[in-house]
Amino acid sequence: MNSGWRRLLAVLPWLVIAVVSCGVTLVAMMPAAWITPQFAKATQGHVNLIEPAGSLWHGSAALVLAAGPDAGAGTLLPGRVQWQTAFWPLLTGHLSMSMRQTPAMPDPIQVAAAPRGAMISAGQIAVPAALLAGLGAPFNTLDLHGAVQLSWTPWRLLGARTYGQLVVTLTDMSSRVSPVKPLGSYRVALQAQGDTSTIDLSTLNGPLMLSGHGAITATTTSFHGKASAVGAASDNLAGLLNLLGRPTGDGAIALDYTR
Template identity: 65%
Template sequence: MTFWMRRVRAALPWVLVGVLSSGATLIALLPAAWIAPMFAKATNGHINLADPSGSLWRGSATLMLAAGTDASGATVLPGRIEWQTAFWPLFTGRVRMQMRQTDAMPDAVRVDAQLRGATLSAGGIGVPAALLAGLGAPFNTLDLQGDVRLSWTDWRSFGSEAFGQLVITLNEMSSRVSRVKPLGSYRVVFQAEGAGATLDLSTTKGPLMLSGHGTLREGAVSFQGSASSAAEARENLAGLLNLLGRPNGPDSVALVFAR
């Protein structure tokens, strides 16, 4: 072995340490802004992380809802989403992250992801109904007011399959297109069952009564339900009912959606 080969062999471990250290440092310093475009792309521009700060490993951003790439009518949830990502599990092919929303989510949730699947721990978040207007039609037309609470069980995904339950509770809802205030309180249950899912809508109280059942199978979405009014609110709710669906009775309309 020549003198120079011995020198290269002796220096090689230190070169590798230097390369790995530099790479680890660069990864650790990745800015939070790096994840924002990826998040927007994954949700088709509907859910966005705006004004990101910090790093990919410890940072924060505001939650913004938009109709798509056009953010002119977007709405922003007060407070910030904060996250912390564990660094060393990345070397075993896992992503472990804790997330919380400062104003709307008192308890942090955990994300544990690897190549074969991901798990989101059970949690909940409360938001004002006005936030939904950022998603565009029909929410911006209805201009809903009230409180919306989302709660979910442990959510597990394996490739294109998902398992878990999401419950959306809408309390004391009202709309600018109706003089009846409040319209009522409602409950939506979304149940993910592997390759498909079901959605059930029910009314807990109120003069505007909504109900229905929907399914999601192989990318196809269908929903059938009805909206009706209590007798004492029939006249004042007639315009809203006509806006919601096709009449199928004296005081009710059909809620039908398929894609």
């Protein structure tokens, strides 16, 4: 073995260490901006992370929730989302993250993803009522105010199929177009069952009574319900009811939507 080969063999371990060190450093410093577009893509613009800081492993970003696919009409939540990503699961093709939004989310959630599916652990988050305006008419006209909380069971995605339950609780809602305050408290339950989902609306309390049932598939959305007023506030709620839908002739308003 000549002297050139001996020098190469002597230097080779140090070259390997240098390459590995550079690779680990690059991975450790992978910017948070690399991950934020994936949330908008996976949720069709409903969940958006903006103004990212830190790295993929330890980072944070502002959270924008959009009721529709237009992120520009979304609602910015106070505080920031913070996350931590485990390194070793990535070596087996799995993603494991812990995420928390302060102060709206009291407990962190776990996000796990693999080539064939993903799961988000159960959790809850308080959101501004202004988020409802992103649904369009009549919500943008009503300008609703009150406490809105989202809670969900473990949410699973298997290919194009989704499984889980999301419950939206609206407490002591009021509107700028109605003198009756509060209008009431309501519960909206979305049940994802693979290729189809169902949505149910019910009234918890209040003079404005809302109810309905709907179904959502990949190509169609339909909802059929009704709105009515009870008690002494009925006369003061007549104008608001006319904004919600068409009269059915029995003092109620039809809440029908099909796409």
